[in-house]
Amino acid sequence: MKRVAPPPQRRLVTALDVGSSKVSALIAEPGEGGELRILGTGQRESRGVKRGFIADMERTEAAIREAVEQAERIAATNVEQVFVGFSAGGLISTVASVEVEIGGRRVEKHDIDALLTVGRDSISPDGRMILHATPALYTLDGLQGVKKPLGLHADKLAVDIHVIAAEPSPVRNLDLCVRSAHLGVEAIVASPVAAGKACLSEEERELGVALVELGAGVTNVSVFAGGMLVGLKSIAIGGRDITDDIAAAFGTRRVDAERMKCFYGSATTSPRDNHDMIELSPMGGGEEGAEATRITRAQLIHVIRQRLEQLMNEIADALKELGFAGPFGRQVVITGGGSDLKGMADYAQGVLGRAVRVGRPRMPGLPEAHSGPAFATLAGLAQFAASNELDLRQVAAPGHAPVKPTGGGVVQRLISAFRSSY
Template sequence: MGFNSAKKQKRAPRGGIVAALDVGSTKVCCFIARVEDAGSVRILGIGHQIATGVRTGAIVDMEAAETCIGAAVHQAEQQAGDTIREVIVNMSGGFPVSHSFNAEVSVPGPEVTEHDVHRALNHARSLQVAPDSRIVHAIPVGFALDGNRGIRDPKGMYGERLGVNVHVITASAGAVRNLQIGAARCHLEIDSMVVSPYASGLACLVEDEMELGAACIDMGGGTTTISVFCEGNLVWTDCIPVGGSHVTNDIARGLTTPVAHAERMKTLHGSAMATAADEREMIDVPQVGEEERGTSNSVPKSFLVRIIQPRLEEIFELVRQRLEQSGHAKLVGRRVVLTGGACQLPNTRELAQLILDKQVRLGRPLRIAGLNETHGGPAYSTAAGLLLHAVRNPNELPVSGHEAAASSGILGRVSLWLRENL
């Protein structure tokens, strides 16, 4: 998009170091990287811990979350040989919601100026959101002049009424605050928050997909998130509170086996769709509460697949339903990118194609140097996208903690008007 917002590129000054913290339902991951020429990044250190105290992307136990965040950051710092103070962190909990706000202002002069653009943007941003929500992103996605839409950069053009469409993403105030507290307890300051589906899309979509219109589906442990990009901008996001952990729990319940064994069986033998050979292959299933190994049951692999497939079908049905309800299904066309740790089961892409009726490819982080095969997989798309958000400096309106708190309601609108006009 041609318009460059007033947001300043505020990044860690020491040698162009940026750090990303991905707080997920199943893992907490920290990437430390150096910004190189042409806006690319090279990984210096990676820290990775099994998540504790986090459920469906939101912190539910502060002590446990602090421990695993601190351990992941320390591990990355040791590998990078550097200490970090600021992080870009993802927001996957807090029920992020997309809003589309339109605003229109008069153009007093003969042509549209930078000041007119900022007046329109501020007016759109000051529109009311729920009082218990916080603004995480405010992204201008299009301008209009005298009703003519589809204008990317109105500056220098003639018109009497300037309109703007701003995509605003809000999240629960409590979830945002808990994430800030969790980071602060680890002596970290949050430089910016990025909703997980936005980060995943930045990491996995190629430029043409972002421009022509595509959806990115990130299948995490506790949540599945959806982002839709068009004309280079994020235009819609959604979050479904179902993910890979639910598949694991289904296996544990269905086969009465411990959760750790259920996860192992899913990883080693799981599949999203059945094949003819599944009836012949037998799997040992240790039973809950049985100490001796000899007491495990044997079941055909087909039994395991019959537990996994319905849950994955449910996830893709919900994704299809949400996309259709959003009104953005036509923008996506047939282009869908599937990423996240839970998409790595064999035949998941084929099942997604069947249910979504779209072309689906598996996405992994792009444009990041220094990632090994393990950390360059779909499970690390969000963490990689956080780094890319830092260096790409996407076209967004600044959202500080104060504005996020004040922009909902009449006081926010008045304060913005005073700052704009006095």
């Protein structure tokens, strides 16, 4: 009797975004051309995460389990491994440069392998946990911005390796939460890396762009140049702070303050704001028969803009600190749930003095409920999972030189390298 071969096992990727306001999951199947077919999504309120850090293990574990189970039911499949987004502060982005001599002959594959091995061994975590160690631009005898050195002649071959590291404890807590929900962790991915994949075009990442993720508890500011993330900074302010400001200013519950922000809030003003009235739901429910309290839309927007002014000033300081200035520091993309606030792009453009657009995930087939900027990290995680990017993540061998942080100069160097390569 002829034995029938079992059907080939489907390759699925599962993304899990554990944020301060929501936990969301996405199951997708990569196609032959690299496109992703969305099979199922799930979402639960996040009650155990503050400022991107795990604050309540049990609540976070329950939300993870429920979000993934919902996605599994829709996809009619079970998953075992997930790619997890890390959005807490404390991320460090550095660029390490390493070089090897090859004596003027053609670059062979073993030369590139040897170079990457040297690069891997030169990375020192310095007490942090390495999330990404990705080879970016190659340099041949001083010519920067070479993407594919294989087959070219050179005396010296060098490479820039982009390293993103985080404090170990928050990463371990996130990893433990996911594993406690009976899921394996394929990789923990820095949120700016994932969001950049979802929202930015390849040309934007090459020529220079700043990505601002306005999350519920944390705002991540990252700068891309030469096709990679070259600097980032976290700000401990998010959309939930605006909600809390509204709740405190008008004596209402957080859930009602969030509703007011979403339906009536805006980052920009208009003459009608003084005439549009909003009915308040009092904190304790109010006395029976008492007249409902009302405020003008202008009062609500005034509270929102006070917090936005503080946030935008910190974003501007972060961009300056990251060296995002000059002729290439003109394009800013805002994403995350906070960018959904009405008029946010216009307000940011006026304050920052740069062109600003809202970044939405570039992924066909996303359900409408998950296609907004609040789900950029989730979509980017799935794209990262399907991309199979080369990563040199390893703890460095002792005794090697550590990776030294680079300032704003690396941005200009990478951009000029890519422009000169056209």
